[in-house]
Amino acid sequence: MSNIIKQSENLSLLGFGNMGQAIVKGLLRKNIFLPSQIYIFDPADEKQQDAMKLGIQVLRNPDELLKKAHTLLIAVKPQMIQSALVPLSSVINKDNLIISIVAGISIRYIKDLLKNMELRIVRTMPNTPALVGEGITALSYSRECTEQDKSFAHQIFQSVGKTVVVPEEQIDIVTAVSGSGPAYFFYLCECMIDAGKSLGLSEETAMALVRQTFYGSGTLLMSGDDLPEILRARVTSKGGTTESALKTMEARNMKSIVIEAIQSAYHRAQELGK
Numbered sequence: 001m002s003n004i005i006k007q008s009e010n011l012s013l014l015g016f017g018n019m020g021q022a023i024v025k026g027l028l029r030k031n032i033f034l035p036s037q038i039y040i041f042d043p044a045d046e047k048q049q050d051a052m053k054l055g056i057q058v059l060r061n062p063d064e065l066l067k068k069a070h071t072l073l074i075a076v077k078p079q080m081i082q083s084a085l086v087p088l089s090s091v092i093n094k095d096n097l098i099i100s101i102v103a104g105i106s107i108r109y110i111k112d113l114l115k116n117m118e119l120r121i122v123r124t125m126p127n128t129p130a131l132v133g134e135g136i137t138a139l140s141y142s143r144e145c146t147e148q149d150k151s152f153a154h155q156i157f158q159s160v161g162k163t164v165v166v167p168e169e170q171i172d173i174v175t176a177v178s179g180s181g182p183a184y185f186f187y188l189c190e191c192m193i194d195a196g197k198s199l200g201l202s203e204e205t206a207m208a209l210v211r212q213t214f215y216g217s218g219t220l221l222m223s224g225d226d227l228p229e230i231l232r233a234r235v236t237s238k239g240g241t242t243e244s245a246l247k248t249m250e251a252r253n254m255k256s257i258v259i260e261a262i263q264s265a266y267h268r269a270q271e272l273g274k
């Protein structure tokens with residue numbers, strides 16, 4: 001209970017989908033808020049049921065969110081932000097702290113939408129491992145944010161993993177690297193499972209090998225200060241099997257394909273924000 005932010009401090013969420021739920025579950029797991037301190041508005045029945053199962057409060061109108069809490073976490077899809085936020089423009093002011101996880105949507109865009117240039121806004125980019133408390137979230141702040149706002153926002157995202165602070169102009173890069181990053185990782189898993197199957201393994205065995213290999217390699221990477229290239233070199237003996245695989249990857253320019261793919265995600269994030 002000692003972690004609970006303040007008995008009087010509540011949190012409201014606009015949108016309670018995958019990411020909103022991941023964050024709330026982290027906050028409840030770490031005892032940062034009690035269920036009675038969290039309010040949501042989401043038009044989807046199924047999401048309202050999810051909220052009720054967690055014991056958190058479901059509101060019937062979005063403008064009630066600001067009556068219940070000073071902090072509003074925006075967790076709708078980018079294409080919904082306009083229709084979701086505009087009805088709130090008359091009830092949001094600089095006494096509120098707005099935290100957005102919406103990809104591609106700038107602090108300036110939110111201020112324009114709400115017709116208030118003095119709003120305290122934290123723009124963030126989490127990722128889906130937040131669902132298991134192992135996300136990484138980048139945060140950037142509007143100049144109006146106080147030190148207390150910053151530490152409050154950190155505490156929220158540290159409940160679902162780690163945090164870094166970046167200037168807002170780098171958030172689209174973060175989106176391309178770690179926001180979309182889990183999908184690249186899963187894609188590599190799929191490729192390795194297919195390769196194992198093509199050589200004769202059952203799906204079940206290939207999956208077991210790949211899952212544990214990634215889990216173990218990730219743990220190894222996190223367990224010390226060695227760079228990935230050092231860890232890679234340790235698995236790669238001259239003339240051996242790993243070297244043969246890596247030479248094939250290099251011959252096909254795998255590194256430039258990955259760099260190009262991530263650059264393309266970055267350009268897409270920039271387009272979405274226009």
Ligand SMILES: NC(=O)c1ccc[n+]([C@@H]2O[C@H](COP(=O)([O-])OP(=O)(O)OC[C@H]3O[C@@H](n4cnc5c(N)ncnc54)[C@H](OP(=O)(O)O)[C@@H]3O)[C@@H](O)[C@H]2O)c1
Nearest residue numbers: 015016017018019042044075076077078084101102103126
């Ligand atoms: N998932 C990720 O990997 C990831 C990573 C980083 C950031 N994000 C960001 O997180 C945000 C949410 O993503 P998500 O994956 O959680 O999406 P999601 O599962 O689709 O959740 C969004 C929820 O908002 C609801 N909604 C729609 N209109 C609304 C309104 N006017 N007011 C309140 N709620 C409304 C949706 O209901 P309906 O389903 O009925 O439309 C849905 O339940 C996105 O902006 C995304 O860019 C996601």
